[in-house]
Amino acid sequence: MFKDKKVRYMTKAIQEEVPAAIQLALWGLIDARVKENAELDYFQIFELSPSEDGKEQVVLHRQEVPLWEKKSQLALSSPLIGSEVNPFTGKIWVLDQQEYQMMLFPSDY
Numbered sequence: 001m002f003k004d005k006k007v008r009y010m011t012k013a014i015q016e017e018v019p020a021a022i023q024l025a026l027w028g029l030i031d032a033r034v035k036e037n038a039e040l041d042y043f044q045i046f047e048l049s050p051s052e053d054g055k056e057q058v059v060l061h062r063q064e065v066p067l068w069e070k071k072s073q074l075a076l077s078s079p080l081i082g083s084e085v086n087p088f089t090g091k092i093w094v095l096d097q098q099e100y101q102m103m104l105f106p107s108d109y
Contacts, residue, residue, distance in 0.1 A: 001040040001096045002030050010103040018092065019085040022048070022057060023103065025074055029061050030094060041065045044094040050087035057087045 010023065026046055033040055041063035049058045057076055062069035076085055093109070095102045 001042050002034050002044075002101060005031065005101070007100040008103070009100055011105065011108040013105050013108055014092065014103050017090075017105075018088055021085050022074075022088050025057070026059070026061075026092065026094065026103065029059065029072065038068075039066055040096075042096040044096075046092040046094070048088045048090055048092065050089065054087060 047060040057074045
């Protein structure tokens with residue numbers, strides 16, 4: 001899963017509501033798992049929230065099969081994020097449909 005990253009889409013809601021730098025960081029977290037040769041489920045779940053001081057983006061990245069989760073904190077002004085952005089709060093799904101990959105909110109499904 002997620003090995004071919006040529007065809008990646010997002011819903012209009014993701015494009016409008018989630019800063020591009022955070023979108024790219026989430027794709028980067030998936031790509032890092034692929035690079036580790038980890039077994040990835042077609043359904044990746046991200047739960048995002050601000051850190052206590054509001055200076056970092058907290059990301060709980062998980063999947064159901066095989067069961068796995070990892071909590072990360074991304075500095076909102078790091079090279080991975082780019083220019084400083086406000087933290088995002090919400091849940092984002094990323095699905096690998098084999099022909100393409102889609103980033104969406106659960107409400108978009």
